[in-house]
Amino acid sequence: MAGSCVSATVGNCEVDLDQAGFFRNVIGALAGTMEEVIGREDASAFVSVVGTRIGDDLARQYRAALGSQASELEAVAAVLVDLKTRIGASFEISSLSEDEIVLVNGDCPFAEKVVGRPSLCMMTATVFGRIVSQAKGYARVRVEESIATGHGSCRVRVALRPGEGGNDGHEFFA
DSSP, X not given: OHHHHHHHHHHTSOOOOOHHHHHHHHHHXXXXXXXXXXXXXXXXXXXXXXXXXXXXXXXXHHXXXXXXXXXXXXXXXXXXXXXXXXXXXXXXXXXXOSSEEEEEESOOTTGGGGTTOGGGHHHHHHHHHHHHHHHHSXXXXXXXXXXXXXXXXXXXXXXXXXXXTOSOSEEEEO
């Protein structure tokens, strides 16, 4: 009987713990540990491998849901905004043309756990790159500003044609 009293007390403790916060802590700690142990570049490469799997799966799901519209420019941009909205970010389309999509964001789904861990930006770059390249044939993604590197927001440029807007960024092919 004494155990049930303790359980009730523990259950009422004010501890900052919920599922979303726990997973942000896990991801932030993993990224920080990888950056410290193997370096930022290798940590980014590892995150990119994970992003490839997630991006391919999301691209497949959106293609199945949108059908023939999935490769239309406006739909591709809307998919990028939608997926980030679903995971707690607030991306918006800053500009849209046949040559590029530019998105801006003021909230990171990793919240404050992303600060100082720019390897996590490879998740956005890779997921965006996989989705866009599968819809349009090519994408080069450049994270120009990020919350992870101390900016107040993120700015992501997705070139839709090789050679457009310089050579910075990560290239993806269908």
